[in-house]
Amino acid sequence: MTKKRILSPDRLAECEAAHTLFLSKKNELKLSQKKIADAAGMTPAAVNLYFKGINPLNAQFAAVLARMIQEPVEAFSPRLAEEIRSMTSAPVVREDSASYSVGGTAADVVRDMLSRSGKNLSEDARRRLLAAAQAEDGGGVIELDYYRPGVVGDEVWIAHYDVRAAMGGGQIPHDYPEMLQDIRVSPQHLREMGVEFKEHFHLKMVTGWGQSMAPTIKHRDPLLVDISIREFVGDGIYMFSWEGHLYIKRLQWIGDGHIKMISDNERHQPLEIRADDTYIQARVLLVWNANLV
Template sequence: MVHIEDIRAAFVVRLKKALAAHGIDQWGAGARLAEIAKVTPKASSKWLNGESLPGPAKMSAVADALGVKIEWLQHGSGDEPSFSKLPTVETNATEQPAQSAAAIVRNMLAQQGKGLTEEARKRLLAVAEADDSGGGIEIDYYRPGAVGDEVWIAHYDVRAAMGGGQIPHDYPEMFQDVRVSPQHLREMGVEFKEHFHLKMVTGWGQSMAPTIKHRDPLLVDVSVREFVGDGIYMFSWEGHLYIKRLQWMGEDRLKMISDNTMHPPETIRADETFIQARVLLVWNASLV
């Protein structure tokens, strides 16, 4: 007898394989699937984590976008796709309605917007123009902010343990995005190259106190995937996810350090440590 959990697990394996063939990693998969299937990031995260399956229409949309047959994606039937020949994943972002959102807002402001301040006018028009360029009201955290230099940073349900380690989801669910100014971050001393590499995660535990407290939101740079100098990193080791200080010891060894002196440091092998991001800022405005 085949259980629904086994069906979901097999579907997740095939879906991840197709996503990986397109170069879509865990940080972008939920948002891209949500865009393709026109669902919320929370719904697409449940597909990726094996908590539910897409309905027939959504399954068909995902299969078409990833260039695979729906029968293979849904049941594993038929021949294995030739992933080396898959088409590029496309979205409907270039499709425009007969009258764009920006044009509608301009007309509305001309007819009924006399009581609005100039700042309010700019904000309304900026949101409408962002809608036109993105094909929907869903927040796209890869696109620069519509007002000034503000951008949206995706906040993921990733609990990186500052203690005994957390077993991470392969594809984390996305929480409410955070809107920030990259210029302001740099003025605070936060160093990064591109804002779209910045994500928010959550620290879990007490071993990094007082620097990072339990449930503190953390700003991380996911483009840092290797040791680049002493600092605080989010990394997996022995199948668990941690947030700790790492210090190079030489001879392919790292020292894993907790700021809480009640947790002694450990020496771990660099080739068994998989860095996922570097922690830049604790969201209580504490530089690390």
């Protein structure tokens, strides 16, 4: 099976371009992911998900990032630059780029950006970024694969993340999680089963790893998670980063800025951790058990 990244190629190119520009400016401007996160009102882990190409860039984050790195939004996302322009009717290109002012095409701006700041981008990223700009100009069509209609009823595709979320001592997540496979499900059927979610494209599959959440979650059980939940919203099972490792555990609020991390058996004792040091990535909604009979 051919591996496909979680985001479509144009969205990945935007993330890669944004990350490259950040790295090229961080020393000069004394920037860090935490400073970007503070300015954007989010956690450093959330910023990292943008830079790693796990989450697509949005206009709000793009505007903050552009201001922090002192580059125009076009430098990494002509799509979002146009979105911001349509909302504000304000120029979002350099003042010194007179030839590529508001009236210039997105492809022209990207070509200019690549000639000035794109030397660290891979050829594939350069190609994808330019293709995305040309699509914005009406010169092509970008295929988005985060939603593909099923062949029956309301079925949709849900991506499977190539990460092992530990139900024990913790796993160090991959730098670039990819889809191992897709599954086809019916959102209506999931809701009838009691699974609560706002949008189907918030749903992803991950694999639990370890024994500490048995019998609720067994080793290698596939899990349906909602990646739109990035903060504690009540007692439950979450996928979260803590001290550089990725876990799946029960979290229980105990007050005074602390959370209790709980396993479902006695292999690991409950642990009290600081909420500020816990970066929630998703909430587990469903265990896809495969029980032998």
